[in-house]
Amino acid sequence: MDRLVLQGGHRLEGQIPISGAKNAALPLMCAALLTRETLTLSRLPHLADIRTLSELLQQHGTRLTCEKAGTPLNGGETLSLTAQDITSTTAPYDIVRRMRASILVLGPLLAREGEATVSLPGGCAIGNRPIDLHLKGFQELGAEIDLQEGYVRARAPGGRLKGGTVHFPMVSVGATENILMAATLAEGTTIIENAAREPEIADLAHCLNKMGARISGIGTEMIIVEGVERLHGAEHAVMPDRIEAASYAVAAAMTRGEIELVGHNLRIVMTGSLDVLKDAGIGFRETGNGVVCRLAHGRIHGINVVTQPYPGFPTDMQAQIMAMMTLCEGASVITETIFENRFMHVPELSRMGADITIHGSTATVRGVKKLLGAPVMATDLRASMSLVLAGLAAEGETTINRIYHLDRGYEGLELKLGACGAQIRRETEPA
Ligand code: EPZ
Numbered sequence: 001m002d003r004l005v006l007q008g009g010h011r012l013e014g015q016i017p018i019s020g021a022k023n024a025a026l027p028l029m030c031a032a033l034l035t036r037e038t039l040t041l042s043r044l045p046h047l048a049d050i051r052t053l054s055e056l057l058q059q060h061g062t063r064l065t066c067e068k069a070g071t072p073l074n075g076g077e078t079l080s081l082t083a084q085d086i087t088s089t090t091a092p093y094d095i096v097r098r099m100r101a102s103i104l105v106l107g108p109l110l111a112r113e114g115e116a117t118v119s120l121p122g123g124c125a126i127g128n129r130p131i132d133l134h135l136k137g138f139q140e141l142g143a144e145i146d147l148q149e150g151y152v153r154a155r156a157p158g159g160r161l162k163g164g165t166v167h168f169p170m171v172s173v174g175a176t177e178n179i180l181m182a183a184t185l186a187e188g189t190t191i192i193e194n195a196a197r198e199p200e201i202a203d204l205a206h207c208l209n210k211m212g213a214r215i216s217g218i219g220t221e222m223i224i225v226e227g228v229e230r231l232h233g234a235e236h237a238v239m240p241d242r243i244e245a246a247s248y249a250v251a252a253a254m255t256r257g258e259i260e261l262v263g264h265n266l267r268i269v270m271t272g273s274l275d276v277l278k279d280a281g282i283g284f285r286e287t288g289n290g291v292v293c294r295l296a297h298g299r300i301h302g303i304n305v306v307t308q309p310y311p312g313f314p315t316d317m318q319a320q321i322m323a324m325m326t327l328c329e330g331a332s333v334i335t336e337t338i339f340e341n342r343f344m345h346v347p348e349l350s351r352m353g354a355d356i357t358i359h360g361s362t363a364t365v366r367g368v369k370k371l372l373g374a375p376v377m378a379t380d381l382r383a384s385m386s387l388v389l390a391g392l393a394a395e396g397e398t399t400i401n402r403i404y405h406l407d408r409g410y411e412g413l414e415l416k417l418g419a420c421g422a423q424i425r426r427e428t429e430p431a
Contacts, residue, residue: 007423020238032081033108037233061087072412107182114159163188302330345383
């Protein structure tokens with residue numbers, strides 16, 4: 001397994017191009033299943049999750065053609081996806097277990113073929129992550145759902161879903177995306193109430209409308225979809241990754257450097273994180289290319305933050321803001337409300353000298369003067385990034401093991417940080 005070795009204490013200065021958003025790219029790729037024609041996606045990040053989903057879509061019969069090879073520094077990959085014929089409506093366990101977002105093929109397959117058999121994703125490090133809201137939503141659209149031997153078997157009587165009203169008792173990004181995609185081909189109108197409002201969902205809806213869907217209320221908690229007979233091909237550029245951008249803004253602040261995040265509409269894209277990052281002391285200045293980030297007055301302010309669905313502070317930034325708060329003046333209280341086990345970075349940060357105490361879903365972080373480099377273990381994607389951030393700011397050497405977690409969500413991390421002066425290298429551990 002690979003590991004990262006960092007020598008901390010170097011100011012980061014330079015530009016970091018922000019890649020396409022992983023959490024927009026994954027549902028967008030699944031949308032290709034909704035049409036026989038070609039969906040061309042550009043600005044795709046080169047990540048393990050994208051490769052895993054490509055493998056899954058191919059086994060459903062999708063033909064993928066790389067139109068432009070992507071590198072972390074050249075604006076990403078352009079991929080054409082053509083699901084002319086669906087050769088299998090089964091999503092097998094050995095792929096789904098590697099990436100739970102595979103569950104997003106369920107809605108498109110059910111809408112296109114009238115049936116789908118998808119392995120239950122199972123939990124992951126950060127929580128149980130059930131899919132009950134997805135399944136209840138499909139039942140509201142007329143689907144019959146059976147759970148057998150670890151698989152969801154879904155069927156639309158008569159081969160086509162019926163529009164209906166889907167009310168989510170709690171906000172769910174994936175369930176909103178799954179129902180939204182399925183509703184585009186349902187017979188009649190679907191109303192999604194208490195829909196998630198993450199920007200990645202709006203990006204998906206805009207792409208679906210380019211494909212001929214009739215979606216209104218995009219970006220609001222009530223989305224209305226008028227079902228159509230079929231969708232056609234389209235071209236779409238994936239939105240920039242707001243979590244990657246905010247993570248590198250924290251890197252600039254923690255190393256007392258200055259980084260220009262290069263990308264389109266980053267300030268808008270970073271809504272949700274921006275206010276909290278500013279309260280913590282980060283200054284943002286827009287340029288023609290993107291946004292320059294630095295610690296505004298040389299001090300990290302202790303803040304109190306609660307993770308919330310969009311437009312609140314994103315749970316995917318919780319581990320990263322905690323890394324920053326380990327060096328704050330005073331103390332910070334961070335409450336995680338979305339996932340039940342998303343503090344696994346805490347013991348690792350503590351090994352680097354952080355002073356953090358946990359009471360249930362709340363962590364109290366008392367600022368320390370400095371962090372000390374240490375060997376640490378990555379446990380999940382965003383926890384891994386918090387360890388990188390701590391390692392960049394710490395005195396001495398930090399080794400981060402199991403960085404396959406990082407490779408799932410941060411394209412070319414050591415390239416991008418290295419280009420800004422970070423002393424960081426990847427080592428491959430002998431098998
Ligand atoms: C998406 O996961 C993101 N993943 C996550 O990013 C992100 O943390 C999460 O949304 C919240 O913003 C992708 O977009 C691929 P949810 P998702 O359904 O859709 C519970 C990352 O680091 N729930 O909004 O799985 C669930 O257990 C990843 O990039 C149910 O109870 O999140 C959780 O507690 C991590 N039943 C809460 O809702 C359901 O049917 C929010 O989950 C569905 C969800």
